[in-house]
Structure formats: C-alpha cells, structure tokens
Amino acid sequence: MTARANILVTGGAGFIGSHACKALAAAGHNPVTLDNFSTGNRDSVKWGPCIEGDIRDTAVVQKLLCRHAITAVMHFAAKAYVGESVKMPAPYYANNVGGTISVLEACRRSDVQQFIFSSSCATYGIPARLPITEETEQRPVSPYGWTKLIGEQMIKDHSAAYGMRYVILRYFNAAGADPDGELAERHDPETHLIPLALMAAYGHTADLPVFGTDYPTADGTCIRDYVHVSDLATAHTDAVSYLLRGGANLAVNIGSGNGHSIKEIVKAIQRITGRAIPLRMLPRRAGDPPVMIADPELAKQALGFTTSLSDIRTIVAHASLQFTREVADAIPA
C-alpha cells in the first residue's frame, strides 16, 4: 500500500492522460490536470481539478505545483502525430521540447522530485532486432520521435544535476478505450488506425486508407504492438508506486509484446463488428517504421506491470463502445 499523492497531470484532458487520471483516482491518488485544450476534451477531465494553461508558461506550472502540494508530475502534454511532425516539425520541437524544459524547470524551482514521462517507441526508429528491448539503439526516424528522445535526455540531465527521480515510459501503440465507456478516443482530426477503421466500418467515412502495402512483412502492411489505454494507465499508477517506494531511475517499454499488421487489425474488426471495411491502398506514410514490437519483460520485472486488456478482441470491443452507442442513438425511437 503506497501513500496518497497529489499528482500534476499535464495533458490530463488527452486520450492517455484522461485514462491515467481515472486510474490514479482509483488507486487513491489526487490527479490535478493542466491542459491548454489544443486537442484535449474538457469533458474528459472527471477525476480531480482542471486548470487551463500552457506548459510552456513556467510560472503557471510552478504556481500549480505549490498550490496543490504536488509530489509527482506526469508529463503527457505533447503533440503526438508522427506523420504531421514530418510535415510540420517546428511546433513539435516548440511544444514537446520547449514544454518539457518548462515543466522540468518548474519542478526544479518547486523542489518536485518525482517525474513520469510519456515517451514513445518512436525513439527507437527502425530497430535492428525484434522485439525491441530498452537496450535497442534509439535512432528516431521522425521529428516526433526526436522530440521524445530529446525529452528523455533532458530528464536524465536534470536528474543528474538536481537529484529528481524519474520513470520514462516508452509507449507502443495506445488503443482501445475505457471499458466503462466513461472515456473514448476522440482526436480531431482522427489519425489513428483502429478508430479510423471503426469509422469506416460504421459508415462515418467511405473507406480506410492503408499507408503502404510494400513493407517487408508477411502481408506487406506495417506491424504494431497495440496496448490497451487502460493497461497504459495502469503502467502509470505502477510507476507512481515505484517512485513512492524509492525506485531508481528507469526507462521502460510499455507494450503487449505482440504485433499485428494493419490487414490483421482490419480482419479482426470486420469479424468483431460484422461489418465490412472498404480499403483504399495508398503509398507509405513518412516516418513509419515497418515493425514495432515491445519486449515487455523489464516493465514486468521493475514495475510489476503486465497487460490484461491488450488482446485485439478486447481493444476493438472497447474502442467500438462509442460507435455502437452512436449507432444506437441514431436509430429513431
């Protein structure tokens, strides 16, 4: 049993941040959300106070750390689209690198000594070997991946200089949605594979674009390790417990250890929903590695973390909740 902690959650209105707030509250902690609502949803902030503000405003972050007697920071707030980052790198560096410096500086000034960072498997680039362990060389192939790798380095340097302890979580592909239907995956515009495939299945869009069919994989489409967002949220509460009991600095993969191609995901969704998904084959999307699969062993050993909802059936069933509800709502009484 660990103590209750007041935790600043930057980006707590976002997809992963809001699920993490729910998990933190369920574990007895007090999440405090800071979000600029550039992409997050106000109605996703349901567990603890919500402050509108920008992470790059160091004085605002510092004030919050003090006012809410924060003992740990979970830093989610970031721009997070690989493809967009290739086309538009500047806002990625400004927000992700500039924002992380600002939050770290506020922590230093306020003597907040525990930090949990949303990093990404995108820091590994195109891995030489699979599955990807934490020892795999980090050589990003997208500006997004670089901003996360730079974030990791800043945290390590900050820790060495000022003694702060950290857990860096390198997420694989967040997917699914809250099993209770209290939170959904809502991005505008939506860019992620599973919600887009469901949108095509439920007739919200004409078809699903498939980016690249000539990858060196069995069916030619990209393979990803999809991890249920509620499992990801649990990794964060595990990381808090780890830091609160004095755990040493850690950088760790958070994935399921299983890979699925785009075509496999499409087939699974068709089978589960009983609906057809028309496909539109397109060229590769810039910045996409062919195969990303986590070795989840260190997360298990160090944090005691294992996935329990990250099989594709459960991910798709939970991601479908919002669509089946929308479909049900659209049927006249």
Ligand code: UDP
């Ligand atoms: N993808 C696709 N069509 C889409 C969206 C994504 O083929 O409309 C592919 C994408 O190129 C990648 C995989 O699905 O190979 C997962 O992409 P997503 O954007 O969901 O997550 P990312 O890997 O970028 O974090």
